[in-house]
Each structure stands twice: as C-alpha cells, then as structure tokens.
Amino acid sequence: MDRILELLFESMPYPLWVKDLDNRYTKVNDSFLQLFGLHKEAVIGKTDEHVFSSDFVTPYSEAAEKVKQTLIPQKFEQIIDHKLRECLIYPILSNQQGIEAIAGIITEPEEKVVIQQQLMELSHKDTLTGVYNRNYFKEMINKFSSKLYLPLSVIMCDINGLRLLNGAFGHLEGDKHIKLVADVLRESCEEWGHIFRWGGDEFIILLPNHDEKLCEKTIKEIMKNYKSHKHGFLELSLSVGSATTNILNEQIYEVVKEAESHLFRQKLLSEKSVRGSIMFSLQNSLEAKNVETEKHTERMVNYSLALGRLLDFKISQMDELELVTKLHDIGKIGISEDILLKPGKLTEEEFEVMKTHTEKGLRIVEASNELAHIGRGILTHHERWDGKGYPLGLKGEEIPLVSRIVSVVDSYDAMTNDRVYRKAMTKEEAVLELKRCAGHQFDPKIVELFISLIENEKA
Numbered sequence: 001m002d003r004i005l006e007l008l009f010e011s012m013p014y015p016l017w018v019k020d021l022d023n024r025y026t027k028v029n030d031s032f033l034q035l036f037g038l039h040k041e042a043v044i045g046k047t048d049e050h051v052f053s054s055d056f057v058t059p060y061s062e063a064a065e066k067v068k069q070t071l072i073p074q075k076f077e078q079i080i081d082h083k084l085r086e087c088l089i090y091p092i093l094s095n096q097q098g099i100e101a102i103a104g105i106i107t108e109p110e111e112k113v114v115i116q117q118q119l120m121e122l123s124h125k126d127t128l129t130g131v132y133n134r135n136y137f138k139e140m141i142n143k144f145s146s147k148l149y150l151p152l153s154v155i156m157c158d159i160n161g162l163r164l165l166n167g168a169f170g171h172l173e174g175d176k177h178i179k180l181v182a183d184v185l186r187e188s189c190e191e192w193g194h195i196f197r198w199g200g201d202e203f204i205i206l207l208p209n210h211d212e213k214l215c216e217k218t219i220k221e222i223m224k225n226y227k228s229h230k231h232g233f234l235e236l237s238l239s240v241g242s243a244t245t246n247i248l249n250e251q252i253y254e255v256v257k258e259a260e261s262h263l264f265r266q267k268l269l270s271e272k273s274v275r276g277s278i279m280f281s282l283q284n285s286l287e288a289k290n291v292e293t294e295k296h297t298e299r300m301v302n303y304s305l306a307l308g309r310l311l312d313f314k315i316s317q318m319d320e321l322e323l324v325t326k327l328h329d330i331g332k333i334g335i336s337e338d339i340l341l342k343p344g345k346l347t348e349e350e351f352e353v354m355k356t357h358t359e360k361g362l363r364i365v366e367a368s369n370e371l372a373h374i375g376r377g378i379l380t381h382h383e384r385w386d387g388k389g390y391p392l393g394l395k396g397e398e399i400p401l402v403s404r405i406v407s408v409v410d411s412y413d414a415m416t417n418d419r420v421y422r423k424a425m426t427k428e429e430a431v432l433e434l435k436r437c438a439g440h441q442f443d444p445k446i447v448e449l450f451i452s453l454i455e456n457e458k459a
Contacts, residue, residue: 014106023102036080048061073090074088088107136196144252151210154207155205155218162174178197188221189205189218193206239267241260286330305318327361331357358390383395383399385440
C-alpha cells in the first residue's frame with residue numbers, strides 16, 4: 001500500500017509537498033519541483049526560509065501554524081510563476097489523532113473551475129450515448145419556464161425491436177443501435193433541440209420556440225435520417241410521438257404524457273413492436289372469418305393516408321386514420337358467418353344484426369388502453385352526411401373526419417372489387433356512384449378530393 005501511495009503522490013499533476021512539524025520538507029513531487037524550477041536535493045530537509053524569499057514564505061507559515069493549532073485545513077491564493085494559484089494546507093493525523101505532519105497542494109483556480117464544469121457536464125450526460133440523461137431533464141424544464149421559450153414542443157422516440165436484437169445478438173449490438181439513434185437525433189436537431197435519453201430504448205427531445213409545424217418538420221428529418229443509416233443485423237424501426245404547449249403554467253410532464261400517448265399509437269402500427277402484436281392479432285381474426293383480406297386493407301390504408309396527406313394531417317392524425325382504417329370492421333368478428341358471408345340480400349332482421357358491428361367494434365377496442373382512442377372513429381364509420389346513417393344518426397361535420405374518409409374509401413373499394421353477393425363495378429361506374437351519393441351518404445369535399453386522387457392514379 002505504501003508503494004501505491006508513493007506512486008500516486010509522484011504521478012499527481014498538481015504540485016504536492018509534505019513537511020514535518022518543524023516545517024522541514026520531507027517529500028515533494030515532480031510537479032512541485034517543475035513549478036519552482038528546483039532540484040529535490042535543494043528542498044528535502046530544508047525549511048521555506050532556506051528555499052524561498054520571505055514575502056513568499058509568510059502566508060505559508062501563517063497557514064501552517066493555524067493548521068497545527070486547529071487541525072483544520074487552510075486555503076489561500078498566491079501568485080506563482082505569473083499565475084494566480086490556490087494553495088491548500090492540511091494536517092496529516094497519526095493513529096492517536098494527533099498531528100504528525102503537514103501537507104500541501106497547489107492548483108490554479110481556473111483549472112478547478114474547468115474541472116468542476118467537466119464533472120458537472122459528465123453528471124448531466126448519459127454515459128453510453130453522450131446525450132443528456134433523465135436526471136438533467138428537470139433542470140432543463142425549469143430553465144424553460146419562461147414565455148421566451150413558448151411554444152415548447154416535446155418529441156418522444158422509441159426503438160422498436162431492440163429487445164429482439166439484444167436477445168438474438170447480445171446487448172453490445174443493442175448498445176450500438178442505441179448510439180446510432182442518438183447520433184441520428186443529434187444530426188437531425190442538435191442545433192435547436194435538447195436531447196435526453198429517457199430510458200433503455202427511449203429518447204426525449206425538448207424543442208423551445210417550436211410550434212406544431214416546426215415539430216413535425218423535425219420529426220420528418222429524424223425519420224429521414226434514421227432510414228438513411230444501415231441498421232446491421234436486423235432492420236429495426238423508430239416510433240415517434242410529439243406534443244406542443246403554448247401555456248406557460250401547463251405541467252411539462254402532462255405534455256410528455258401526451259407525446260408518449262401519440263408514441264404508443266404509432267407503436268401499434270409497427271410489426272416490430274410488442275404493442276403492434278395487438279393490431280396484427282385483431283387483423284388476423286378478421287381475415288380468419290373471411291371478412292377482410294390483406295389486399296383490401298392495404299388498398300384502403302393507401303387511399304386513406306393519401307387523403308390524409310391532401311388534408312395536411314399531422315403525424316398523430318395520420319396514425320389515428322391508419323388505425324381506424326385497419327380496424328373499422330373489427331366488430332364483425334362478433335357477427336355470425338351465415339350473415340357475413342350470405343351471397344344474397346340480407347333480411348331486415350339480419351341487417352339489424354349486421355349493424356351492431358359498429359358498437360361491437362367500439363367495445364373491442366375500448367378493452368385495450370392502447371386502442372381506446374380510435375373507438376369513436378370505428379363506431380361512426382357508417383354514419384351518413386345526411387344524418388340517416390347508424391348507430392347515432394350523426395349529420396355532416398358531427399361525424400369524425402376519419403370516419404368520413406373511411407366511409408368513402410371503404411365504399412369505393414367494395415364497389416370496385418368482387419363480393420360474394422355481386423360482381424365488381426368499373427372504376428368509372430364507381431366514380432359516378434360516389435358523385436351521386438355525395439352530399440347524401442358521403443362528405444362532398446372528401447368525395448371531390450378522392451375522385452381527383454384516383455383519377456390521377458396510373459392505369
């Protein structure tokens with residue numbers, strides 16, 4: 001142990017010295033000798049008076065006497081080699097708690113400040129990725145509690161499939177991907193955003209002076225940059241949710257909660273996410289009853305999202321639209337196949353049973369916290385613009401916009417594809433039917449947009 005302590009003493013980058021109780025130097029390190037331009041032989045066994053001038057010695061002597069009397073370390077500043085230095089003198093105690101010797105260390109105040117800043121910076125950073133850690137988040141949101149930073153947006157990101165990557169290839173590969181995501185976030189928004197690692201596979205970004213449009217622009221940049229990187233063994237994906245506040249006293253954690261809610265909605269649409277398995281099991285149930293085909297769902301989603309883009313939907317609205325489109329008929333899993341697959345016209349009683357699928361669908365999705373928010377869209381996708389639909393008899397813009405979109409898209413796809421009870425119409429015939437029903441069954445603006453969309457399709 002003595003040898004280790006000796007090595008530590010010699011290797012310290014700061015000047016160190018030890019004196020006996022008669023103020024004679026017993027030990028000095030190389031940094032001390034270099035600072036004063038001395039040789040060890042000229043110092044060891046000597047007092048300050050034999051080595052330095054009196055004006056230099058006085059503060060040391062006074063501090064040393066106080067240390068001997070009080071056993072309390074003493075600190076003072078002095079100019080050495082044209083620089084202001086901080087000198088600390090402290091007692092070395094014996095096993096009997098008496099003073100055995102006096103030691104000293106000399107540092108530069110600027111160095112101490114730099115070291116403290118570096119330590120502070122390290123305490124704020126995540127060791128794996130180098131972005132800020134969750135502990136520092138609270139400090140940052142206190143800083144942003146000012147009107148100067150409004151509107152304030154929050155983006156939450158989550159890596160889908162990381163657990164699978166860890167299980168298949170080990171946590172080192174998982175860590176590489178976490179670092180890749182951190183690099184993508186820095187590349188995308190470090191100049192104006194503050195990035196935090198929130199959990200194992202989650203990140204949060206604070207965006208001061210960012211409204212919803214700027215926030216959406218940042219999300220698109222993140223997704224573009226993420227897709228441009230090679231992901232190694234497995235093609236993982238990234239889910240993103242966001243929220244914006246314009247209210248100074250709104251609890252920031254409520255904004256985070258809203259962003260997290262939007263994130264979970266997007267995860268439902270990811271095959272690589274655990275939450276996404278809920279969606280795919282429900283869709284498989286529909287396909288198993290021969291109610292929906294994968295191609296029908298795919299066509300509907302493509303049309304719905306194209307309309308969403310034309311309507312300038314936000315990312316969270318696009319996610320909701322996609323979920324409602326995929327699950328609008330989920331209640332049909334509770335309807336008898338004799339009715340669902342009947343080749344002829346339904347009787348009045350059978351049609352009343354069929355109409356219950358909207359309410360059954362509502363109950364199914366409300367059983368899942370992750371899907372409950374799309375319940376109203378599923379319940380109302382058979383409402384009519386003129387108020388003669390079911391089950392609520394809503395009229396015009398009382399009907400949720402996503403339901404109005406799904407109604408048009410679903411009707412067109414049903415008309416242009418073979419069903420058990422009739423042959424498909426041509427595209428031209430279906431367009432005429434949409435025009436005829438616009439303002440009665442369908443929202444006329446949605447019909448107009450949709451027709452312009454399909455007329456621009458490649459043949």
